[in-house]
Amino acid sequence: MKRVVISLGGSIISMEKLNLEFMEEFSRMLGNIKGYDGFGIVVGGGKLARTYISDLRKYNVNDNILDEIGINATRINALAMTTFLDDVNSKIPTTVNDAAEMMHDYRYVVMGGTEPGHTTDTVAMLFAERINADVMINGTSVDGVYTEDPRKNRNAKKIDRMNYDDAIKLSIDSSIGAGSNVFMDITSLSIAKRSGIKIFVINGLKIDEYINILYNGTCNGTIIE
Template sequence: MLIVLSLGGSILAKNLDPDRFLKYANALRDISKKHTLLVVTGGGEAARDYIGAARAMGADEVTCDYIGIEITRLNARLLISALGPDAYPEIPSNYPEASKAMTSGKVVVMGGVTPGQTTDAVAAILAEYLRADLLTIATSIDGVYSSDPNCDPSAVKYEKISPEKLINIVMAIEMKAGSKSPVDPVAAKIIERCKLDALVMDARNPDLLVEIICGEAAKKSPISCGTWITAKKNQKLKHRGSDIHPYCRDPDWADGSASLQLLERRRTRA
Protein backbone atom coordinates (compact mmCIF):
# COMPACT_ATOMS: atom_id res chain seq x y z
CA MET A 1 0.00 0.00 0.00
CA LEU A 2 0.98 3.60 -0.55
CA ILE A 3 0.42 5.46 2.73
CA VAL A 4 0.66 9.15 3.59
CA LEU A 5 1.01 9.78 7.32
CA SER A 6 0.30 13.12 8.98
CA LEU A 7 2.33 12.88 12.18
CA GLY A 8 1.24 15.49 14.70
CA GLY A 9 3.98 17.66 16.16
CA SER A 10 2.33 17.47 19.57
CA ILE A 11 3.08 13.75 19.77
CA LEU A 12 6.32 13.61 17.77
CA ALA A 13 8.16 16.65 19.11
CA LYS A 14 6.86 16.84 22.67
CA ASN A 15 9.65 18.37 24.80
CA LEU A 16 12.01 17.74 21.85
CA ASP A 17 12.82 14.35 23.35
CA PRO A 18 15.42 12.51 21.20
CA ASP A 19 14.19 9.13 22.46
CA ARG A 20 10.70 9.97 21.24
CA PHE A 21 11.99 10.76 17.75
CA LEU A 22 13.95 7.50 17.73
CA LYS A 23 10.89 5.49 18.79
CA TYR A 24 8.78 6.98 16.00
CA ALA A 25 11.64 6.42 13.57
CA ASN A 26 11.69 2.72 14.52
CA ALA A 27 7.93 2.54 14.01
CA LEU A 28 8.13 4.21 10.60
CA ARG A 29 10.99 1.91 9.64
CA ASP A 30 8.84 -1.13 10.45
CA ILE A 31 5.88 0.25 8.49
CA SER A 32 8.08 1.00 5.48
CA LYS A 33 9.10 -2.66 5.28
CA LYS A 34 5.54 -3.48 4.22
CA HIS A 35 4.29 -0.23 2.67
CA THR A 36 5.49 2.77 0.70
CA LEU A 37 5.46 5.57 3.25
CA LEU A 38 5.51 9.36 3.11
CA VAL A 39 5.33 11.39 6.33
CA VAL A 40 4.24 14.99 6.90
CA THR A 41 5.35 16.31 10.30
CA GLY A 42 3.45 18.90 12.31
CA GLY A 43 4.87 21.80 14.29
CA GLY A 44 3.52 21.05 17.76
CA GLU A 45 4.09 23.26 20.78
CA ALA A 46 7.26 24.81 19.36
CA ALA A 47 5.36 26.16 16.37
CA ARG A 48 2.67 27.61 18.62
CA ASP A 49 5.32 29.27 20.80
CA TYR A 50 7.14 30.85 17.86
CA ILE A 51 3.92 31.98 16.22
CA GLY A 52 2.73 33.45 19.52
CA ALA A 53 5.97 35.40 19.87
CA ALA A 54 5.71 36.66 16.30
CA ARG A 55 2.14 37.84 16.82
CA ALA A 56 3.16 39.62 20.02
CA MET A 57 5.70 41.56 17.96
CA GLY A 58 3.09 42.54 15.38
CA ALA A 59 3.84 40.01 12.63
CA ASP A 60 1.07 39.48 10.07
CA GLU A 61 -0.62 36.11 9.70
CA VAL A 62 1.20 35.12 6.51
CA THR A 63 4.52 35.68 8.28
CA CYS A 64 3.25 33.58 11.19
CA ASP A 65 2.28 30.84 8.74
CA TYR A 66 5.78 30.81 7.25
CA ILE A 67 7.28 30.59 10.73
CA GLY A 68 5.05 27.60 11.45
CA ILE A 69 6.12 25.96 8.19
CA GLU A 70 9.78 26.35 9.14
CA ILE A 71 9.17 24.65 12.49
CA THR A 72 7.42 21.71 10.79
CA ARG A 73 10.46 21.34 8.55
CA LEU A 74 12.80 21.40 11.54
CA ASN A 75 10.79 18.52 13.01
CA ALA A 76 11.04 16.77 9.64
CA ARG A 77 14.81 17.24 9.69
CA LEU A 78 15.05 15.74 13.18
CA LEU A 79 12.96 12.75 12.11
CA ILE A 80 15.15 12.25 9.04
CA SER A 81 18.17 12.24 11.36
CA ALA A 82 16.49 9.62 13.55
CA LEU A 83 15.70 7.45 10.52
CA GLY A 84 19.26 7.65 9.24
CA PRO A 85 19.88 5.79 5.97
CA ASP A 86 16.25 4.63 5.84
CA ALA A 87 15.08 8.19 5.13
CA TYR A 88 15.24 10.18 1.92
CA PRO A 89 17.89 12.77 2.89
CA GLU A 90 16.17 15.93 1.63
CA ILE A 91 12.89 17.57 2.66
CA PRO A 92 10.55 18.02 -0.32
CA SER A 93 9.18 21.55 -0.52
CA ASN A 94 6.28 20.68 -2.81
CA TYR A 95 4.23 17.73 -4.04
CA PRO A 96 6.13 16.92 -7.26
CA GLU A 97 9.38 16.81 -5.27
CA ALA A 98 7.75 14.38 -2.82
CA SER A 99 6.60 12.23 -5.73
CA LYS A 100 10.13 12.07 -7.14
CA ALA A 101 11.58 11.31 -3.70
CA MET A 102 9.17 8.41 -3.31
CA THR A 103 10.89 6.54 -6.14
CA SER A 104 14.02 6.24 -3.95
CA GLY A 105 12.38 3.51 -1.89
CA LYS A 106 13.19 5.45 1.29
CA VAL A 107 10.82 6.95 3.87
CA VAL A 108 10.04 10.46 2.59
CA VAL A 109 9.59 13.11 5.31
CA MET A 110 8.37 16.66 4.72
CA GLY A 111 6.77 19.53 6.61
CA GLY A 112 4.40 22.32 5.66
CA VAL A 113 4.14 23.72 2.15
CA THR A 114 1.67 26.58 1.78
CA PRO A 115 0.64 29.41 4.13
CA GLY A 116 -2.90 28.93 5.37
CA GLN A 117 -2.74 25.14 5.26
CA THR A 118 -2.16 22.88 8.24
CA THR A 119 0.05 19.83 7.85
CA ASP A 120 -3.12 17.70 7.90
CA ALA A 121 -4.22 19.56 4.77
CA VAL A 122 -0.77 19.15 3.23
CA ALA A 123 -0.90 15.40 3.90
CA ALA A 124 -4.38 15.17 2.37
CA ILE A 125 -3.29 17.02 -0.79
CA LEU A 126 -0.19 14.84 -1.00
CA ALA A 127 -2.33 11.71 -0.67
CA GLU A 128 -4.58 12.99 -3.46
CA TYR A 129 -1.64 13.90 -5.66
CA LEU A 130 -0.02 10.48 -5.24
CA ARG A 131 -3.38 8.65 -5.35
CA ALA A 132 -2.46 7.02 -2.06
CA ASP A 133 -4.26 3.99 -0.70
CA LEU A 134 -4.55 5.46 2.79
CA LEU A 135 -4.16 8.78 4.58
CA THR A 136 -3.42 8.34 8.29
CA ILE A 137 -3.81 11.29 10.65
CA ALA A 138 -1.77 10.39 13.73
CA THR A 139 -2.73 12.57 16.66
CA SER A 140 -3.50 12.46 20.38
CA ILE A 141 -7.24 11.97 19.80
CA ASP A 142 -8.62 8.43 19.58
CA GLY A 143 -10.88 9.04 16.60
CA VAL A 144 -13.79 11.14 15.35
CA TYR A 145 -16.64 11.98 17.72
CA SER A 146 -20.08 13.44 17.10
CA SER A 147 -18.85 16.59 18.85
CA ASP A 148 -15.75 17.70 20.75
CA PRO A 149 -15.49 15.19 23.66
CA ASN A 150 -13.52 17.74 25.67
CA CYS A 151 -16.53 20.06 25.64
CA ASP A 152 -19.41 17.57 25.36
CA PRO A 153 -19.44 14.53 27.71
CA SER A 154 -22.23 12.98 25.64
CA ALA A 155 -20.13 12.92 22.45
CA VAL A 156 -20.26 9.57 20.65
CA LYS A 157 -17.21 8.06 18.94
CA TYR A 158 -17.57 6.63 15.43
CA GLU A 159 -15.87 3.43 14.31
CA LYS A 160 -16.43 4.24 10.62
CA ILE A 161 -17.85 7.28 8.86
CA SER A 162 -18.15 8.60 5.32
CA PRO A 163 -16.21 11.67 4.14
CA GLU A 164 -19.49 13.57 3.85
CA LYS A 165 -20.33 12.81 7.47
CA LEU A 166 -16.82 13.88 8.49
CA ILE A 167 -17.29 17.30 6.88
CA ASN A 168 -20.62 17.82 8.65
CA ILE A 169 -19.05 16.96 12.01
CA VAL A 170 -15.92 19.05 11.48
CA MET A 171 -17.79 22.16 10.36
CA ALA A 172 -20.27 21.89 13.26
CA ILE A 173 -17.41 21.61 15.77
CA GLU A 174 -15.46 24.46 14.18
CA MET A 175 -18.47 26.77 14.53
CA LYS A 176 -18.43 26.40 18.32
CA ALA A 177 -16.05 28.66 20.23
CA GLY A 178 -13.40 26.75 22.16
CA SER A 179 -14.01 23.46 20.36
CA LYS A 180 -11.39 21.66 18.31
CA SER A 181 -12.13 19.22 15.51
CA PRO A 182 -10.03 16.05 15.04
CA VAL A 183 -9.45 16.84 11.36
CA ASP A 184 -8.65 20.20 9.79
CA PRO A 185 -11.62 21.45 7.69
CA VAL A 186 -9.46 21.79 4.57
CA ALA A 187 -8.17 18.23 4.97
CA ALA A 188 -11.74 16.98 5.47
CA LYS A 189 -12.83 18.69 2.26
CA ILE A 190 -9.97 17.12 0.31
CA ILE A 191 -10.75 13.67 1.75
CA GLU A 192 -14.35 14.09 0.56
CA ARG A 193 -13.41 15.57 -2.81
CA CYS A 194 -11.07 12.80 -3.93
CA LYS A 195 -12.73 9.96 -2.01
CA LEU A 196 -9.67 9.16 0.09
CA ASP A 197 -9.66 6.30 2.55
CA ALA A 198 -8.39 7.77 5.81
CA LEU A 199 -7.74 6.85 9.43
CA VAL A 200 -7.76 9.23 12.39
CA MET A 201 -6.05 7.58 15.35
CA ASP A 202 -4.37 8.10 18.70
CA ALA A 203 -0.72 7.48 17.89
CA ARG A 204 0.93 8.53 21.14
CA ASN A 205 2.22 4.96 21.32
CA PRO A 206 4.44 4.43 18.23
CA ASP A 207 4.10 0.64 18.51
CA LEU A 208 0.33 0.97 18.16
CA LEU A 209 0.85 2.91 14.95
CA VAL A 210 2.75 -0.05 13.51
CA GLU A 211 0.18 -2.55 14.77
CA ILE A 212 -2.77 -0.74 13.19
CA ILE A 213 -1.23 0.25 9.87
CA CYS A 214 0.49 -3.08 9.27
CA GLY A 215 -2.29 -5.23 10.69
CA GLU A 216 -5.64 -3.53 10.18
CA ALA A 217 -5.19 -1.09 7.29
CA ALA A 218 -6.22 -3.57 4.60
CA LYS A 219 -9.42 -4.82 6.25
CA LYS A 220 -10.36 -1.62 8.16
CA SER A 221 -11.88 -3.53 11.07
CA PRO A 222 -13.06 -1.44 14.06
CA ILE A 223 -10.29 -0.31 16.40
CA SER A 224 -10.48 1.23 19.85
CA CYS A 225 -7.92 3.95 19.13
CA GLY A 226 -9.31 5.45 15.94
CA THR A 227 -11.95 6.02 13.29
CA TRP A 228 -11.90 4.84 9.67
CA ILE A 229 -13.14 7.24 6.99
CA THR A 230 -14.17 5.24 3.96
CA ALA A 231 -15.65 6.32 0.65
CA LYS A 232 -17.28 4.45 -2.19
CA LYS A 233 -15.04 4.63 -5.23
CA ASN A 234 -16.17 4.33 -8.82
CA GLN A 235 -12.71 3.48 -10.08
CA LYS A 236 -9.38 2.58 -8.53
CA LEU A 237 -6.71 4.95 -9.87
CA LYS A 238 -3.11 3.91 -10.32
CA HIS A 239 -0.54 5.53 -8.07
CA ARG A 240 0.88 8.64 -9.65
CA GLY A 241 4.52 7.66 -9.20
CA SER A 242 7.01 10.26 -10.34
CA ASP A 243 5.14 11.82 -13.28
CA ILE A 244 4.63 15.54 -12.89
CA HIS A 245 1.18 16.99 -13.32
CA PRO A 246 -0.71 19.84 -11.62
CA TYR A 247 -1.19 18.44 -8.14
CA CYS A 248 -4.82 19.40 -7.64
CA ARG A 249 -7.77 19.52 -9.97
CA ASP A 250 -9.00 22.70 -8.28
CA PRO A 251 -6.36 25.47 -8.48
CA ASP A 252 -7.91 27.36 -5.57
CA TRP A 253 -7.12 24.45 -3.26
CA ALA A 254 -3.77 23.83 -4.91
CA ASP A 255 -2.28 27.26 -4.29
CA GLY A 256 -3.76 27.63 -0.84
CA SER A 257 -6.13 30.52 -1.62
CA ALA A 258 -9.26 28.58 -0.69
CA SER A 259 -7.80 27.48 2.62
CA LEU A 260 -6.64 31.04 3.33
CA GLN A 261 -10.21 32.23 2.73
CA LEU A 262 -11.51 29.57 5.12
CA LEU A 263 -8.96 30.62 7.74
CA GLU A 264 -9.99 34.26 7.38
CA ARG A 265 -13.66 33.36 7.89
CA ARG A 266 -12.75 31.45 11.05
CA ARG A 267 -10.67 34.39 12.36
CA THR A 268 -13.56 36.77 11.63
CA ARG A 269 -15.94 34.56 13.64
CA ALA A 270 -13.49 34.51 16.54
Protein backbone atom coordinates (compact mmCIF):
# COMPACT_ATOMS: atom_id res chain seq x y z
CA MET A 1 0.00 0.00 0.00
CA LYS A 2 1.30 3.43 -0.92
CA ARG A 3 0.89 5.88 1.92
CA VAL A 4 2.40 9.24 2.82
CA VAL A 5 2.42 11.30 6.00
CA ILE A 6 2.38 15.09 5.85
CA SER A 7 3.34 17.28 8.80
CA LEU A 8 1.67 20.67 8.45
CA GLY A 9 3.46 23.17 10.65
CA GLY A 10 1.24 25.23 12.88
CA SER A 11 2.80 28.38 11.43
CA ILE A 12 1.13 27.75 8.07
CA ILE A 13 -2.27 26.70 9.46
CA SER A 14 -2.75 28.95 12.48
CA MET A 15 -1.46 32.48 11.90
CA GLU A 16 -3.16 35.57 13.27
CA LYS A 17 -6.27 33.70 12.17
CA LEU A 18 -6.90 30.31 10.58
CA ASN A 19 -5.43 30.09 7.07
CA LEU A 20 -8.67 28.81 5.59
CA GLU A 21 -7.70 29.59 1.99
CA PHE A 22 -4.65 27.35 2.23
CA MET A 23 -6.57 24.59 4.01
CA GLU A 24 -9.15 24.57 1.25
CA GLU A 25 -6.55 24.58 -1.54
CA PHE A 26 -4.45 21.90 0.17
CA SER A 27 -7.48 19.64 0.58
CA ARG A 28 -8.53 20.13 -3.03
CA MET A 29 -5.02 19.23 -4.17
CA LEU A 30 -4.99 16.00 -2.16
CA GLY A 31 -8.41 15.08 -3.55
CA ASN A 32 -6.96 15.20 -7.06
CA ILE A 33 -3.88 13.08 -6.31
CA LYS A 34 -3.98 9.59 -7.81
CA GLY A 35 -1.99 6.48 -7.03
CA TYR A 36 -2.00 6.63 -3.23
CA ASP A 37 -3.96 4.49 -0.79
CA GLY A 38 -3.94 6.91 2.12
CA PHE A 39 -2.62 10.12 3.62
CA GLY A 40 -1.77 10.79 7.23
CA ILE A 41 -1.85 14.48 8.13
CA VAL A 42 -0.43 15.80 11.39
CA VAL A 43 -1.24 19.42 12.23
CA GLY A 44 0.71 21.77 14.50
CA GLY A 45 -0.56 24.28 17.04
CA GLY A 46 0.68 27.55 15.54
CA LYS A 47 -0.53 30.89 16.84
CA LEU A 48 -3.33 29.31 18.87
CA ALA A 49 -0.87 27.25 20.91
CA ARG A 50 1.73 30.01 21.22
CA THR A 51 -0.80 32.51 22.55
CA TYR A 52 -2.00 30.27 25.37
CA ILE A 53 1.48 29.05 26.25
CA SER A 54 3.15 32.48 26.29
CA ASP A 55 0.35 34.01 28.37
CA LEU A 56 0.26 31.20 30.92
CA ARG A 57 4.03 30.99 31.21
CA LYS A 58 3.94 34.48 32.79
CA TYR A 59 2.07 32.85 35.67
CA ASN A 60 4.67 30.11 36.10
CA VAL A 61 2.42 27.35 34.82
CA ASN A 62 4.58 24.21 34.59
CA ASP A 63 5.82 22.91 31.26
CA ASN A 64 3.87 19.66 31.38
CA ILE A 65 0.58 21.55 31.57
CA LEU A 66 1.75 23.94 28.85
CA ASP A 67 2.54 20.93 26.66
CA GLU A 68 -0.96 19.57 27.25
CA ILE A 69 -2.45 22.92 26.28
CA GLY A 70 -0.33 22.96 23.12
CA ILE A 71 -1.47 19.43 22.27
CA ASN A 72 -5.12 20.44 22.59
CA ALA A 73 -4.45 23.39 20.28
CA THR A 74 -3.05 21.02 17.64
CA ARG A 75 -6.18 18.86 17.93
CA ILE A 76 -8.44 21.88 17.45
CA ASN A 77 -6.49 22.77 14.29
CA ALA A 78 -6.64 19.14 13.14
CA LEU A 79 -10.42 19.04 13.58
CA ALA A 80 -10.70 22.26 11.57
CA MET A 81 -8.63 20.63 8.81
CA THR A 82 -10.99 17.66 8.59
CA THR A 83 -13.88 19.90 7.59
CA PHE A 84 -12.25 20.44 4.18
CA LEU A 85 -11.72 16.76 3.36
CA ASP A 86 -13.99 13.91 2.29
CA ASP A 87 -13.45 10.30 3.44
CA VAL A 88 -11.78 11.54 6.63
CA ASN A 89 -11.99 10.76 10.34
CA SER A 90 -14.52 12.80 12.32
CA LYS A 91 -12.88 12.09 15.68
CA ILE A 92 -9.29 13.21 16.25
CA PRO A 93 -7.10 10.29 17.43
CA THR A 94 -5.01 10.80 20.54
CA THR A 95 -2.40 8.13 19.80
CA VAL A 96 -0.46 7.04 16.74
CA ASN A 97 -1.87 3.52 17.07
CA ASP A 98 -5.43 4.85 16.98
CA ALA A 99 -4.57 6.91 13.90
CA ALA A 100 -3.04 3.86 12.21
CA GLU A 101 -6.23 1.88 12.87
CA MET A 102 -8.27 4.64 11.27
CA MET A 103 -6.20 4.30 8.08
CA HIS A 104 -8.14 1.09 7.39
CA ASP A 105 -11.39 3.07 7.22
CA TYR A 106 -10.46 6.45 5.74
CA ARG A 107 -8.34 7.79 2.89
CA TYR A 108 -7.29 10.71 5.09
CA VAL A 109 -6.49 10.54 8.77
CA VAL A 110 -5.86 13.88 10.43
CA MET A 111 -4.41 14.24 13.92
CA GLY A 112 -2.52 16.62 16.18
CA GLY A 113 -0.15 15.98 19.06
CA THR A 114 -0.20 12.96 21.34
CA GLU A 115 1.71 13.47 24.58
CA PRO A 116 3.96 15.98 26.35
CA GLY A 117 7.52 16.00 25.06
CA HIS A 118 6.64 14.87 21.54
CA THR A 119 6.59 17.48 18.78
CA THR A 120 4.13 17.08 15.93
CA ASP A 121 7.12 16.26 13.67
CA THR A 122 7.92 13.32 15.97
CA VAL A 123 4.27 12.27 15.91
CA ALA A 124 4.26 12.46 12.11
CA MET A 125 7.40 10.32 11.90
CA LEU A 126 6.00 7.72 14.31
CA PHE A 127 2.80 7.69 12.26
CA ALA A 128 4.79 7.19 9.05
CA GLU A 129 6.77 4.37 10.65
CA ARG A 130 3.63 2.70 12.01
CA ILE A 131 1.84 2.61 8.64
CA ASN A 132 4.99 1.74 6.64
CA ALA A 133 5.06 5.02 4.74
CA ASP A 134 8.29 5.60 2.82
CA VAL A 135 7.94 9.38 2.75
CA MET A 136 7.19 12.15 5.24
CA ILE A 137 6.60 15.65 3.91
CA ASN A 138 7.36 18.42 6.38
CA GLY A 139 5.52 21.59 5.36
CA THR A 140 7.09 24.53 7.21
CA SER A 141 7.29 28.32 7.05
CA VAL A 142 10.80 28.09 5.53
CA ASP A 143 11.58 26.67 2.08
CA GLY A 144 14.03 24.01 3.24
CA VAL A 145 16.89 23.34 5.63
CA TYR A 146 19.58 26.02 5.90
CA THR A 147 23.05 26.07 7.39
CA GLU A 148 21.73 28.73 9.79
CA ASP A 149 18.40 30.41 10.43
CA PRO A 150 17.85 32.40 7.18
CA ARG A 151 15.62 34.86 9.01
CA LYS A 152 18.59 35.88 11.15
CA ASN A 153 21.50 35.44 8.77
CA ARG A 154 21.18 36.50 5.13
CA ASN A 155 24.27 34.48 4.28
CA ALA A 156 22.71 31.20 5.37
CA LYS A 157 22.74 28.65 2.57
CA LYS A 158 19.98 26.22 1.72
CA ILE A 159 20.93 22.56 1.66
CA ASP A 160 19.38 20.62 -1.22
CA ARG A 161 20.19 17.12 0.06
CA MET A 162 21.60 15.71 3.26
CA ASN A 163 21.87 12.38 5.05
CA TYR A 164 20.29 11.55 8.39
CA ASP A 165 23.49 11.91 10.40
CA ASP A 166 24.22 15.39 9.03
CA ALA A 167 20.61 16.41 9.66
CA ILE A 168 20.80 15.19 13.26
CA LYS A 169 24.07 17.06 13.83
CA LEU A 170 22.62 20.27 12.40
CA SER A 171 19.50 19.86 14.56
CA ILE A 172 21.68 19.52 17.67
CA ASP A 173 23.79 22.54 16.72
CA SER A 174 20.68 24.62 15.94
CA SER A 175 19.09 23.84 19.30
CA ILE A 176 21.92 25.46 21.25
CA GLY A 177 21.51 29.08 22.33
CA ALA A 178 18.71 31.50 23.04
CA GLY A 179 16.03 31.90 20.40
CA SER A 180 17.10 28.76 18.62
CA ASN A 181 15.20 27.65 15.54
CA VAL A 182 15.29 23.91 14.85
CA PHE A 183 14.00 22.70 11.47
CA MET A 184 13.18 19.26 12.95
CA ASP A 185 13.82 17.76 16.36
CA ILE A 186 16.38 15.04 16.96
CA THR A 187 13.81 12.40 17.89
CA SER A 188 11.91 12.70 14.61
CA LEU A 189 15.15 12.52 12.61
CA SER A 190 16.34 9.48 14.56
CA ILE A 191 13.07 7.67 13.82
CA ALA A 192 13.44 8.49 10.13
CA LYS A 193 16.98 7.10 10.16
CA ARG A 194 16.07 3.80 11.81
CA SER A 195 13.22 3.17 9.36
CA GLY A 196 14.71 4.73 6.23
CA ILE A 197 11.88 7.22 5.79
CA LYS A 198 12.70 9.90 3.23
CA ILE A 199 11.95 13.44 4.42
CA PHE A 200 11.04 16.39 2.24
CA VAL A 201 11.31 19.75 4.03
CA ILE A 202 9.44 22.38 2.01
CA ASN A 203 7.67 25.69 2.13
CA GLY A 204 4.34 24.25 3.18
CA LEU A 205 2.32 27.05 1.63
CA LYS A 206 3.41 26.13 -1.91
CA ILE A 207 0.90 23.61 -3.22
CA ASP A 208 3.04 22.72 -6.25
CA GLU A 209 5.70 21.36 -3.92
CA TYR A 210 3.38 18.63 -2.64
CA ILE A 211 2.39 17.71 -6.19
CA ASN A 212 6.02 17.47 -7.34
CA ILE A 213 6.92 15.26 -4.39
CA LEU A 214 3.94 12.94 -4.71
CA TYR A 215 4.29 12.45 -8.46
CA ASN A 216 7.97 13.04 -9.19
CA GLY A 217 9.84 12.67 -5.89
CA THR A 218 11.40 16.11 -6.31
CA CYS A 219 11.10 19.44 -4.51
CA ASN A 220 12.69 22.87 -4.25
CA GLY A 221 13.31 22.37 -0.55
CA THR A 222 15.56 19.85 1.17
CA ILE A 223 15.58 16.06 0.90
CA ILE A 224 16.88 14.08 3.88
CA GLU A 225 17.59 10.38 3.27
